[in-house]
Amino acid sequence: MHISSLTDGLFSSEGMQRLFSDRNTIQRMLDVEAALARALALEDVIPQSAVAAIVGACKADLIDADTLAKLVSSAGNLAIPLVKQLTAVVAKTDAEAARYVHWGATSQDVIDSGRVLQLRDAIDLITTDLAELADTLASLAHQHRATIMMGRTWMQHAQPTTLGLKIAGWLDAIMRHQDRLQELRTRVCVLQFGGATGTLASLGHSGLTVATALAKDLSLALPALSWHTHRDRMGEIATTFGLLTGTLGKMARDIALHSQTEIAELAEPLAQERGGSSTMPHKRNPVACSAVLACAIRVPALVSTMLTAMVQEQERALGGWQAEWDTLPEIASLTSAALNQLREVMSGLAVDAARMRSNIEITQGLVIAEAVSLALAQHVGRAVAHELIEAACHQAVESGRSLLDVLNSDTRMPQDFSSSRIEALFDPAHYLGEAPALVERVLAHHRQRKA
Secondary structure, three states, X not given: OOOOOOOHHHHOOHHHHHHOOHHHHHHHHHHHHHHHHHHHHHOOOOOHHHHHHHHHHOOHHHOOHHHHHHHHHHHOOOHHHHHHHHHHHHHHHOHHHHOOOOOOOOHHHHHHHHHHHHHHHHHHHHHHHHHHHHHHHHHHHHHOOOOEEEEEEOOEEEEEEEHHHHHHXXXXXXXXXXXXXXXXXXXXXXXXXXXXXOOOHHHHHHHHHHHHHHHHHOOOEOOOOOOXXXXXXXXXXXXXXXXXXXXXXXXXXXXXXXXXXXXOOEEOOOOOOOOOOOOOOOOOOOHHHHHHHHHHHHHHHHHHHHHHOOOOOOOOOOOHHHHHHHHHHHHHHHHHHHHHHHHHHHHOOEEOHHHHHHHHHHHOOHHHHHHHHHHHHHHHOHHHHHHHHHHHHHHHHHXXXXXXXXXXXXXXXXXXXXXXXXXXXOOHHHOOOOHHHHHHXXXXXXXXXXX
């Protein structure tokens, strides 16, 4: 249920809006009711003759959603008024069949199993979008595997790296999320069916056989027993989506920082009416990154709600279960929105390699100090080399000269440590360590997953 749909374009996706729409929520619960009727008849619990009328009535268009919404507050959940309406619809065509609607189930069985069907679709949607993002990142990492840029720690220049390695880091994290989603699917996509207290007592000795048939009909796994107040599955999907949104937020933060005027190394795709300002015509704001970050800010508190809701009373919950109903769809929607926004950014990411190279020169060679110190240590030892280079760095800062100029005029430098060798050390391409190999390791992992 939306307070406002004006910002859905920022904080949801069309696919996720369809999955968790009121109509689809009703339909998924009706899918469970239809499958239940078929399973009950298959095990001779209800007459086979009742199935057609029940299944035929399990269509969301036959349900008055407005009336349903009005009755939820007094009923305490959506299933009670839904079953009442469904029974009435069935009775119009077959009064005898109406006696067997919702036979042997409890409200939570229908609500939870319907929600699991929605979550299965949500996982599939995010899995597909995540695979597309991974492919785009792999292409960018390969394209920029040798694009040199400044690595930054504590928001300060540290040592040279490559854009390819930064993107490979993003990709590596995304692939871990792909693994989590795959593992999550097997644990979350399970049937909820236990009756009033999880014993299936209303079905006598047919309880497990009906449950087995119902799970098969819905293509869900059959758990060892019902999980009415054991909500680790719901907590796991919430935290998994939360972790993914956190990674998407980290990527958006990186891009936004690199798009600052003073840095200007990356930018979101340029498009008509995108990123402008109502007062400043020159602005090119990172609007997609802003949306991703807003999602990443909102999701953790919602995940906290889901984890808090896990502490539920005895066989059926009082408040905790109910707190999940709107929270989990919102988490899924925000995750999907962040993912879609970032996919769009990455598909047209603007890279200014020349600006990246010039930004390395801002400190006039200070970021190469470690490389020079290590090379000098081979001649005079580590301690002496560190002392010499540290003093040279201080002198360079105080005088406004480059570190290379200071070293070339330093009489303390050993004779066999030539100016030409010192100058070669100041090429950032010579101090990238294993960056190219590390990028290739991640890309090989990506290729292997797709093979």
